[in-house]
Amino acid sequence: MSITEETAWSIQEVARLAGVSSRTLRHYDDLGLLTPSYVGGNGYRYYGREELHRLQEVLVLRELGLPLDAIGRLLDGTVDRVGVLREHRAALLAERDRLTRLADAVGRAIDEKEGGAPVDPAELFDGFDPEKQKQYEADLVDRYGPQVHDRIDESWRRVGRMSKEQAAKVAADLAERDAEYAALLDAGVPAEDPRVQAVTARHYAWVDQFWTPDAEAFAGLGDLYVDHPDFKKRYDDIRPGLAEYVRDAMAVYAVEQLA
Numbered sequence: 021m022s023i024t025e026e027t028a029w030s031i032q033e034v035a036r037l038a039g040v041s042s043r044t045l046r047h048y049d050d051l052g053l054l055t056p057s058y059v060g061g062n063g064y065r066y067y068g069r070e071e072l073h074r075l076q077e078v079l080v081l082r083e084l085g086l087p088l089d090a091i092g093r094l095l096d097g098t099v100d101r102v103g104v105l106r107e108h109r110a111a112l113l114a115e116r117d118r119l120t121r122l123a124d125a126v127g128r129a130i131d132e133k134e135g136g137a138p139v140d141p142a143e144l145f146d147g148f149d150p151e152k153q154k155q156y157e158a159d160l161v162d163r164y165g166p167q168v169h170d171r172i173d174e175s176w177r178r179v180g181r182m183s184k185e186q187a188a189k190v191a192a193d194l195a196e197r198d199a200e201y202a203a204l205l206d207a208g209v210p211a212e213d214p215r216v217q218a219v220t221a222r223h224y225a226w227v228d229q230f231w232t233p234d235a236e237a238f239a240g241l242g243d244l245y246v247d248h249p250d251f252k253k254r255y256d257d258i259r260p261g262l263a264e265y266v267r268d269a270m271a272v273y274a275v276e277q278l279a
Contacts, residue, residue: 027068028058028066028067028068029066029067029068029072030064030066031045031046031056031064031065031067032064034067034072034075037072038075038076038079039246040079040246040247041246041267043239043240043243044243044246044247045065045075046065048075048078048088049065051092052092053092053095054067054071054074054075054078057070057071074095078095081095082247082249083249190226190229193222193226197219197222197223197226198258198262200222201219201262201266202258202259202262204216204219204265205259205261205262206259211268211269211272212269212272216269217272217273217277219269220269220270220272220273221273221277223270224270224277224278227241233278234278235278236274238270238273238274238278239270239271239274239275241270242267242268242270242274243267245263245267246264246267251263
């Protein structure tokens, strides 16, 4: 049966159903990961039931942390699915061990600050993974193109100029923003409410310490919080649905304050 308007969903409808952004769906289309059934005369993408099932698989695999190129090869049958999942399981177990070492390193630093024996400097950085940082940067390049390298470089330059005290304040400020957003979400305050937008203005100022995003980039960063499994888990560990809440608040701020 051919796809008709009665059996197809617009990109906005699919975005709402799946809890992702239209920007993400367009990105998946650009990568050849999720091609719409057809494009209407209005230029809108439309998706049939087959595409909805494929999107579900994409999102499940993203939730497992697989990169988009691996997901594409899995779904297209060009690699052995079980083999790739075994490799990814091994990577997840290694990441679990790394996080355990990182938590231990933070614990040793706390003990020293509370009067314990001095920690070997090398132990303070046990568990930090430069390869994970490279992966995040590669994801940004995949999403936004090679021009994002300049922003990454500028971010590293700014970080390099920070003192330990400044870095600690940056971390504390982010934790404060997280708590503010979570409290507003719990209270049922909509993302466009001035109280949420005031928190978002402070979040923009926080991001501006590393790089200065324009409207599109700031909204795109909000999309990343939802689309990237590491960032989404970080927010959802604080409060389920927080990643989407922060994304929506950032999208409103981008339009009202940065556009």
